[in-house]
Amino acid sequence: MLSATDVSFAYDGTPVLAGVSLAARSGGVVGLIGPNGSGKSTLLRVLYSALRPLGGVVLIDGTPVSGLRGRELPRRIAVVAQEAPPELPVTVAEMVLLGRSPHRSSLQSYTADDHRIAATALHRVGMRDHADRGFATLSGGEKQRTLIARALTQQTGHLLLDEPTNHLDIHYQHEILHLVRDLGITTVVVLHDLNLAARYCDHLVLLDSGLVAASGPTEEVLTPEVLEPVYRVTVRTIDDGDCRQLVFRPTEAARAQDGLPALGVPAGHDAVSEPDRG
Numbered sequence: 505m506l507s508a509t510d511v512s513f514a515y516d517g518t519p520v521l522a523g524v525s526l527a528a529r530s531g532g533v534v535g536l537i538g539p540n541g542s543g544k545s546t547l548l549r550v551l552y553s554a555l556r557p558l559g560g561v562v563l564i565d566g567t568p569v570s571g572l573r574g575r576e577l578p579r580r581i582a583v584v585a586q587e588a589p590p591e592l593p594v595t596v597a598e599m600v601l602l603g604r605s606p607h608r609s610s611l612q613s614y615t616a617d618d619h620r621i622a623a624t625a626l627h628r629v630g631m632r633d634h635a636d637r638g639f640a641t642l643s644g645g646e647k648q649r650t651l652i653a654r655a656l657t658q659q660t661g662h663l664l665l666d667e668p669t670n671h672l673d674i675h676y677q678h679e680i681l682h683l684v685r686d687l688g689i690t691t692v693v694v695l696h697d698l699n700l701a702a703r704y705c706d707h708l709v710l711l712d713s714g715l716v717a718a719s720g721p722t723e724e725v726l727t728p729e730v731l732e733p734v735y736r737v738t739v740r741t742i743d744d745g746d747c748r749q750l751v752f753r754p755t756e757a758a759r760a761q762d763g764l765p766a767l768g769v770p771a772g773h774d775a776v777s778e779p780d781r782g
């Protein structure tokens with residue numbers, strides 16, 4: 505169980521999160537959604553104690569996350585952040601093995617078990633055939649899958665993912681989120697794609713300008729009434745058999761608010777002043 509209660513945070517005095525609460529029950533997948541700049545990554549950083557909140561508390565299985573020291577934290581929470589790791593001159597296999605670091609002292613060498621766990625994780629993200637490649641030579645999607653394998657190798661009870669489907673093709677977007685859901689570990693995942701959220705999350709927290717605009721079971725949050733005022737688009741829901749999916753359209757009102765031309769008139773093409781080419 506991972507919970508945040510009444511969390512607030514500011515960068516250099518500018519408030520970014522205010523009174524945010526979230527609870528990820530054991531084995532559940534919570535999606536963190538919201539427009540650009542709404543505070544999703546900041547909240548995730550607060551959850552894994554990379555940022556200290558101004559107010560509120562984050563608990564992991566009842567223990568304040570701020571009290572976890574040294575290797576205790578990475579033994580409990582694995583993180584795939586948005587920031588790329590430093591380009592270490594390591595192979596894919598070596599990068600994934602680093603996920604075992606919290607479980608061994610720096611003087612110990614990797615055990616056969618560590619290698620087996622890392623190989624299984626590589627296989628699960630479809631990267632086994634790339635094990636000997638240099639990490640720095642991988643494509644964006646291959647790097648992302650390798651970092652997810654490294655997080656799996658940590659074998660934690662909690663997993664935090666910041667836009668894990670970034671750079672992934674459609675096949676791997678589904679493959680990775682399916683895998684994450686099947687892991688059965690407590691997960692908080694930042695997602696921009698609301699249709700992926702619809703399919704793979706049990707519960708959603710929708711942030712808007714640092715506030716919780718909605719929080720609840722996925723199907724209660726992914727409704728036109730909730731989403732339209734926050735994302736400023738028209739939302740239509742369709743039933744895809746096992747799962748609700750969403751279709752979006754820009755709205756004239758939002759475009760006018762942003763100073764954009766009305767739909768159907770390409771930018772820079774004023775129908776009235778267009779010179780006669782006849």
Ligand SMILES: Nc1ncnc2c1ncn2[C@@H]1O[C@H](COP(=O)(O)OP(=O)(O)OP(=O)(O)O)[C@@H](O)[C@H]1O
Nearest residue numbers: 515516520538539540541542543544545546547711
């Ligand atoms: N290091 C920083 N210093 C100052 N302001 C920051 C910093 N990081 C983020 N911010 C600001 O805090 C706000 C929230 O940013 P955050 O990255 O948490 O949003 P987000 O919801 O994850 O956005 P996106 O969907 O665009 O990734 C934004 O206004 C952003 O510009």
